[in-house]
Amino acid sequence: MKNNLIKALTSKITFWSSVAAVIVAAGLYSTFLRFTQGLGGVTNLNDAFPWGLWIGFDILCGVGLAAGGFTICAVTHIFNIEKFKPLTRPAILTAFLGYVMVIVALMYDLGRPWAIWHAIIMWNTHSVMFEVAWCVMLYTTVLFLEFSPIMLERFRMKKTLRVLRMALIPIMIAGILLSTLHQSSLGSLYLIVPNKMHPLWWSMLLPVFFFLSAVSVGFAMVIFESYLSAKAFNHGLKLPLLSQIAGVMSVVLVVNLAAKFIDMAYTGDLPYLSVMGPETYLFYLEILIGTLIPVAILSVRKYRASNKWLYIAAVLTVAGFVLNRMNVSVTSLEASSSVPYFPTIYEISITLMLVVLGMWAFKFIVRNFPVFEAHEEQPKIIVDAKAFRESGWAMQNK
Amino acid sequence: MVALFVVLTFIFFIILDILITKAQKQTHPALSSVYNAPVFDRHSLVVPSEVFLSKGHTWAKVMRDGFVKVGIDGFIAKALGRLFVTHMVPIGTRVKQGDVIMLAWVGRSNLQFRSPVDGVVESVNPELTGVGLKNGYSKQWGVMIRPTNLMDNIRSLKYGQEMTDWMRTEFNRLKDFLGSHTPQVAMAGVTMQDGGTVMEGAVSMINDEGVKDFQNEFLTM
Amino acid sequence: MAKQLGLLFDVTMCVGCGACYEACKAQNELPKTNDEPLKDHLSSETYTVVEQYGDVYTRKMCMHCTDPTCVSVCPVGAFEKTALGPVLYDADKCIGCRYCMQACPHRIPRYEWSSMNPRVRKCSMCYERVKEGLPTACAEVCPTGATQFGELDELIAIAKKRIEDNPDTYYPHIYGLEEAGGTNVLVLSPVPFEQLGYTANLPNKPLPTYTMAALDKIPSVVGIGGVFLAGMFWLTKRKNEIAQEEQKTNGNNSHEK
Numbered sequence: 042m043k044n045n046l047i048k049a050l051t052s053k054i055t056f057w058s059s060v061a062a063v064i065v066a067a068g069l070y071s072t073f074l075r076f077t078q079g080l081g082g083v084t085n086l087n088d089a090f091p092w093g094l095w096i097g098f099d100i101l102c103g104v105g106l107a108a109g110g111f112t113i114c115a116v117t118h119i120f121n122i123e124k125f126k127p128l129t130r131p132a133i134l135t136a137f138l139g140y141v142m143v144i145v146a147l148m149y150d151l152g153r154p155w156a157i158w159h160a161i162i163m164w165n166t167h168s169v170m171f172e173v174a175w176c177v178m179l180y181t182t183v184l185f186l187e188f189s190p191i192m193l194e195r196f197r198m199k200k201t202l203r204v205l206r207m208a209l210i211p212i213m214i215a216g217i218l219l220s221t222l223h224q225s226s227l228g229s230l231y232l233i234v235p236n237k238m239h240p241l242w243w244s245m246l247l248p249v250f251f252f253l254s255a256v257s258v259g260f261a262m263v264i265f266e267s268y269l270s271a272k273a274f275n276h277g278l279k280l281p282l283l284s285q286i287a288g289v290m291s292v293v294l295v296v297n298l299a300a301k302f303i304d305m306a307y308t309g310d311l312p313y314l315s316v317m318g319p320e321t322y323l324f325y326l327e328i329l330i331g332t333l334i335p336v337a338i339l340s341v342r343k344y345r346a347s348n349k350w351l352y353i354a355a356v357l358t359v360a361g362f363v364l365n366r367m368n369v370s371v372t373s374l375e376a377s378s379s380v381p382y383f384p385t386i387y388e389i390s391i392t393l394m395l396v397v398l399g400m401w402a403f404k405f406i407v408r409n410f411p412v413f414e415a416h417e418e419q420p421k422i423i424v425d426a427k428a429f430r431e432s433g434w435a436m437q438n439k
Numbered sequence: 440m441v442a443l444f445v446v447l448t449f450i451f452f453i454i455l456d457i458l459i460t461k462a463q464k465q466t467h468p469a470l471s472s473v474y475n476a477p478v479f480d481r482h483s484l485v486v487p488s489e490v491f492l493s494k495g496h497t498w499a500k501v502m503r504d505g506f507v508k509v510g511i512d513g514f515i516a517k518a519l520g521r522l523f524v525t526h527m528v529p530i531g532t533r534v535k536q537g538d539v540i541m542l543a544w545v546g547r548s549n550l551q552f553r554s555p556v557d558g559v560v561e562s563v564n565p566e567l568t569g570v571g572l573k574n575g576y577s578k579q580w581g582v583m584i585r586p587t588n589l590m591d592n593i594r595s596l597k598y599g600q601e602m603t604d605w606m607r608t609e610f611n612r613l614k615d616f617l618g619s620h621t622p623q624v625a626m627a628g629v630t631m632q633d634g635g636t637v638m639e640g641a642v643s644m645i646n647d648e649g650v651k652d653f654q655n656e657f658l659t660m
Numbered sequence: 661m662a663k664q665l666g667l668l669f670d671v672t673m674c675v676g677c678g679a680c681y682e683a684c685k686a687q688n689e690l691p692k693t694n695d696e697p698l699k700d701h702l703s704s705e706t707y708t709v710v711e712q713y714g715d716v717y718t719r720k721m722c723m724h725c726t727d728p729t730c731v732s733v734c735p736v737g738a739f740e741k742t743a744l745g746p747v748l749y750d751a752d753k754c755i756g757c758r759y760c761m762q763a764c765p766h767r768i769p770r771y772e773w774s775s776m777n778p779r780v781r782k783c784s785m786c787y788e789r790v791k792e793g794l795p796t797a798c799a800e801v802c803p804t805g806a807t808q809f810g811e812l813d814e815l816i817a818i819a820k821k822r823i824e825d826n827p828d829t830y831y832p833h834i835y836g837l838e839e840a841g842g843t844n845v846l847v848l849s850p851v852p853f854e855q856l857g858y859t860a861n862l863p864n865k866p867l868p869t870y871t872m873a874a875l876d877k878i879p880s881v882v883g884i885g886g887v888f889l890a891g892m893f894w895l896t897k898r899k900n901e902i903a904q905e906e907q908k909t910n911g912n913n914s915h916e917k
Contacts, residue, residue: 078774086773088761097442156755167875171735218885226874236859248874278468323443367441371441382441
């Protein structure tokens with residue numbers, strides 16, 4: 042009996058798919074409650090704490106974790122470092138799905154989701170939220186365009202593909218600019234609450250910190266996803282590429298941390314580091330797991346080239362990033378709101394469901410579209426006289 | 440506390456994933472080095488023009504002076520990973536199409552490679568023996584043959600479009616082959632059929648029995 | 661521009677009768693939410709409350725900021741600072757993002773959490789009344805004159821004079837004169853304001869200036885960033901091309917893969 046249970050739990054196909062099924066079932070039930078009972082019925086949000094898990098994780102983390110899309114695009118298409126190209130498509134797909142998830146999450150979190158289109162015609166250019174809304178709309182479109190060559194290839198629409206290829210570089214540049222604005226504007230959202238937010242996190246440089254941490258976590262996510270895909274689709278790991286990315290990532294992490302401390306020294310917030318309390322502990326934890334440990338691991342060449350340590354460093358960077366966003370959106374505001382907030386099981390199940398749906402969509406698209414294949418539309422088994430000459434054969438015959 | 444809860448949930452799922460993988464006796468990319476090998480898929484097979492391929496994965500290139508250079512093709516090099524050619528047929532031997540001309544070791548078993556043409560062995564490439572085979576073409580030719588029946592031989596060899604198509608079928612056959620021969624089920628079965636890729640050197644991970652089957656399925660003519 | 665209207669609330673004069681609370685409920689047709697007015701708190705059905713701190717009473721309500729945070733943060737412009745002073749909310753525009761609630765330095769806006777068509781709720785300084793020249797409902801009923809309605813300039817002068825004339829009675833500060841750029845509701849108190857639950861650590865400059873500082877940089881980020889990215893693209897592409905050409909020319913005698 043016990044053995045059977047263990048077997049069933051660990052049997053190959055069923056474990057994660059049954060966990061996913063349970064999560065989705067719970068999420069659907071919570072969805073039903075959300076749209077029949079309102080926000081008050083399913084969330085622990087209240088007048089003193091109007092933004093909770095959905096904003097903190099689904100939106101802030103969701104957008105940040107999608108940052109791999111623009112960082113890798115910049116590397117491969119703007120800096121033209123071709124060898125990273127195999128990583129581009131999965132990163133763009135993840136970013137696109139991440140943004141779709143963000144939009145879906147907004148539908149849950151907005152009190153009047155059916156009015157979301159108001160942002161298109163009712164402008165308030167003084168609002169950071171307005172900037173955020175437009176960045177989400179435009180960048181999701183850009184991501185769709187960036188991803189569309191893959192679908193066009195699949196359906197062999199060569200003419201459209203050619204047109205799109207020509208526009209691809211301007212599209213990529215637009216995408217990078219929009220991401221830069223969007224990642225930083227999520228930090229700007231919190232500029233307006235200097236009196237409510239804990240000084241360890243509030244800073245005029247919040248947009249800069251948000252941008253820098255998004256860049257580093259973008260790289261971390263590319264590494265992390267490579268492992269997930271390697272496992273799910275039996276791909277090899279492109280370990281040398283990933284190690285190089287990890288190197289760049291640790292540089293960005295260090296720059297971000299340095300900027301943070303210089304800023305704190307400049308504004309005189311350093312003394313808060315020695316005031317012990319939940320905020321301070323979480324701040325230290327965030328820096329420890331999100332920056333110090335990964336950077337320490339990656340600074341050793343041997344560890345950087347090891348599949349195990351690289352994975353640990355990437356997972357910790359992602360965890361540190363998530364901790365940072367949750368700290369900004371919840372921890373730093375809790376004390377001043379004087380009301381403790383903890384999400385309900387409904388909020389949690391909807392968040393988990395969105396993650397699962399995102400993973401399902403990723404799997405489905407990878408199975409049906411050439412995401413992991415080379416970026417050429419023609420397969421490369423060609424009788425290629427040039428490649429042949431360049432491979433040194435010709436000299437052999439002289 | 441919410442922050443801590445969210446992060447711990449994330450870490451919990453990561454650790455659970457590793458534990459489940461272990462319990463199912465599967466490999467995890469963070470823990471197993473099999474994922475580190477470079478990936479080889481049908482799109483990375485580049486075949487130089489000017490060569491003919493035999494069904495036994497040896498190539499032949501007709502030189503300007505009329506001699507034929509013979510070697511092991513890139514498909515084998517990639518499928519087997521590190522492959523060492525250990526024996527070559529002596530100079531002066533008269534060979535027929537399909538005769539064994541080279542022996543290579545993979546793991547603890549050897550593989551036989553057959554001549555694509557009839558003729559007399561004119562010279563062998565001393566640089567090939569003892570060196571791991573990399574892409575198979577170019578410098579890594581094995582045997583030079585003075586052909587005696589070239590026009591007939593060539594008819595049974597593959598080139599151009601036919602070769603491209605054949606390479607694709609061979610690639611798919613390899614996936615099926617690995618599916619039924621790899622000890623690590625996770626590496627082959629389930630997802631490979633849907634167009635996934637094959638690890639370079641995947642064949643070298645199979646056992647001696649498997650290498651024999653590989654010989655029969657891919658290297659006979 | 662018309663003269664700005666405002667309210668002056670003097671803690672020293674309030675007796676905690678709760679008349680303003682009742683009048684506000686009546687004016688806005690809000691249901692009864694608590695048997696004891698002094699124990700109630702702001703909610704989507706209560707726009708003003710009277711709170712007791714020891715032996716003094718104070719009122720909480722929308723401060724109608726001079727440069728309101730809610731007006732600045734609302735992505736769809738559902739909030740409006742009227743020329744007369746009151747800050748108004750338009751539910752027809754609202755998308756329900758609740759940024760106004762998150763951002764309000766005075767923690768005033770309340771939400772209809774259990775509604776399927778939720779609105780943000782708060783005091784409107786009886787806009788319908790004041791634009792007709794009437795005082796707000798709360799000021800009209802106040803028996804002691806603790807809540808006084810009038811033109812903002814005059815109210816400031818009155819407040820200053822009171823502190824000047826009775827320095828022993830008042831804590832020497834007019835809350836609302838400078839807080840977050842100033843408000844149209846002013847408060848006088850005998851004790852420091854943080855003791856009465858007012859946000860005391862507010863900067864004197866309007867909060868929207870913080871976000872505007874970031875938003876102002878967008879054009880330069882787009883401009884400089886766009887040029888930089890396009891330039892980098894061209895440069896690196898050219899570099900790759902040159903490298904490739906060199907490889908081709910040198911490749912014949914030295915290149916080997």
